[in-house]
Amino acid sequence: MKNPPESPPGPVPPAAPPSTGGSSASKAPQALPGRPARRSSGLGASLARMAAWRLAFAVPLLLAVTAGMFALAQASPFDPVRQYLGDRAVVTDPAVVERIRANWGIDRPVLEQYATWLGNLLRGDLGDSRSLHLPVAQVIAERLPWTLLATSAAIVLMLAGSLVAGALAAWRRGSWLDRVIVGGAFANEAAPVFWLGLLAIWVFAVKLAWLPAGGLTDAASTAVEVGDVAAHMVLPVTVLAVSQSSWLVLYVRESVVGTLREDFVTGARARGLRERTVLVRHALRSALLPFLTLLGARVPELVTGAILVETVFSWPGVASASVHAALSADFPLLAALTLLGTLAVVGGNLLADAAYTVADPRVRVLGVG
Amino acid sequence: MTAPATAPAPVPEPGAAPSRRPRTGPRWPVRLAAAVLAALGLAVLLVPPLVQLDQQLVDLRSAGLPPSFEHPLGTDQVGRDVLLRSVYGLRVSFLVGLVAALVSMVIGGLVGLAAGSLGGVPDRLIMRVVDGFTSVPHLLFGIFIVAMFSPSPVAVVVSVGVTHWTTAARIVRSEVLSLRSRPFVEAAISGGAGRLRVVRRHLAPHLAPHLLLATVLMVPHAIWHETALSFLGLGLPAHLASLGNMINDGQRSLLAGDWWSSLVPGLFILVPTLAVAVLGQHWRDRLNPRLRSELSL
Secondary structure, X not given: OOOXXXXXXXXXXXXXXXXXXXXXXXXXXXXXXXXXXXXXXXXXXXXXXXXXXXXXXXXXXXXXXXXXXXXXXXXXXXXXXXXXXXXXXXXXXXXXXXXXXXXXXXXXXXXXXXXXXXXXXHOOOOOEOOOOOOEHHHHHHHHHHHHHHHHHHHHHHHHHHHHHHHHHXXXXXXXXXXXXXXXXXXXXXXXXXXXXXXXXXXXXHHHOOOXXXXXXXXXXXXXXXXXXXXXXXXXXXXXXXXXXXXXXXXXXXXXHHHHOOOHHHHHHHHOOOOHHHHHHHHHHHHOOHHHHHHHHHOHHHHHHHHHHHHHHOOOXXXXXXXXXXXXXXXXXXHHHHHHHHHHHHHHHHHHHHHHHHHHOHHHHHHOOO | OOOOOOOOOOOOOOOOOOOOOOOOOOOHHHHHHHHHHHHHXXXXXXXXXXXXXXXXXXXXXXXXXXXXXXXXXXXXXXXXXXXXXXXXXXXXXXXXXXXXXXXHHHHHHHHHHHHHHHOHHHHHHHHHHHHHHHHOOHHHHHHHHHHHOOOOHHHHHHHHHHHHHHHHHHHHHHHHHHHHOOHHHHHHHHOOOOHHHHHHHHHHHHHHHHXXXXXXXXXXXXXXXXXXXXXXXXXXXXXXXXXXXHHHHHHHHHOOOOOHHHHHHHHHHHHHHHHHHHHHHHHHHHHOHHHOOOOOO
């Protein structure tokens, strides 16, 4: 006879156990009857404390990054004006060269350049890109949405894919399915992402001719259309998602394998719950908590993956722009994009901490740092 | 390819306790990985002295040939043998990767040792710096460094070394912290041993295997970075047969259908990386059996 969950005999609490795992912000305070108001203000306060702590760390970090970039540029043997002029440098009037130098402000002492650059940065002026002949802010504004579109789609796909694959592998541990998933994850981890991208181009664009090999829209089209962009997105997004997923698949698998052994899962099985309910509602859910921080910690890898994938697929985002800027020694653009990448990492850490604070009461009560 | 022959007999019940596997020597993935690495190592050592590769040789009559008996893995777009060039490329990439890994380990080891043995405020300051370095995306920082200097092996080594020492620093620091409170270290300190002597006589021998393992695991990653930078056109000089340069060159002819000139060099990155990962996992299990993961590798 199957008992409904509301009348469980014995000490094992049936549905609640892993609730820290999936419970969202709104649910957590409600779960604790009695002092909801105080709890929520505690949550806000600890969120604020955590954010302040993170920001106190972020400001010196960003300063250090900018200072480091200027020091490297100063040590660089390249003359940016020569780089900019290319072959024309030989025939250009030295007076013109001097004028360019003065225009860019690179004839002044490096500390003054740095101070000017920082001051402009604070006012929102990122300078002009020397290779694209556009304000850096405009380059970023045009390209950032495409990068955000592609990476967020990849994150969603990666999360969904690795949750399913990892949970399946754990559920059928030792089976051929498990072996294929684990082996595939290890091979995937070892494969360079640009190689994966080329492989995908060869299979799906060259051999099967199902999908376009790169770019944002069809070469012949003049307008940006949704369907066209979507078709061009499939390969880069999938490759980025796949290349980032192996670690998460292995993580989910190990985590679910662990929780499948816990008492509450055995309890759920003993009560005759469906296997799918046990897997999804009990085991997977409580395996999810550390996921949040891990995801935030993966932002550097995501930036790396985006740089390579965008380059392979000629995706017009900020990540591929950094490669372009590097190839043409375009310091203002490269510096701005490096700073942007660092900001993304700091933001990722902040989000992960915030999610953790919301999800886990222990973090809230015991504090961080 | 890792899990298949693993010893844990298929567990019928997912919730059952982990099967205790009888371990009689390394399992076949470990042996296979060792064999593959040995074969690649021999090829990298022996092939270049035996078979000369003219870096500049261009033979347009045999350009873009598919795999055949004469060229087992085809030729690239200017008629160079892909297999031979890949072996040369692996040699270049391996050397650069090894040096870069050693550089990052030396930096990381020293920093970690300093943080762990000094403790207190210096430790916290040092670890903030480590956190800071971790916050800058590796490849982006590497790109920046290489872009500001010319594409050269030195620039690549510096850019990988400077961005990757943080892992080693963390490992060494945490080991030092745990070693510091062990009885034998306390006994040495009580016996009047100086800080330097404790480090040299008591900490270093315990740290060495961990650092060595971290170095070995870092080499494939450093190779990955070298190839990624070269692939982007920012790594080694374009005329050098490095794996990244080869993939970059072959990329253009991929759309014409010759897959071998770009995909084969990639396999020369993938296979050794996988082999090192398998061996590294095995070694880590032996260093610390308690940490043996559920992943039967």
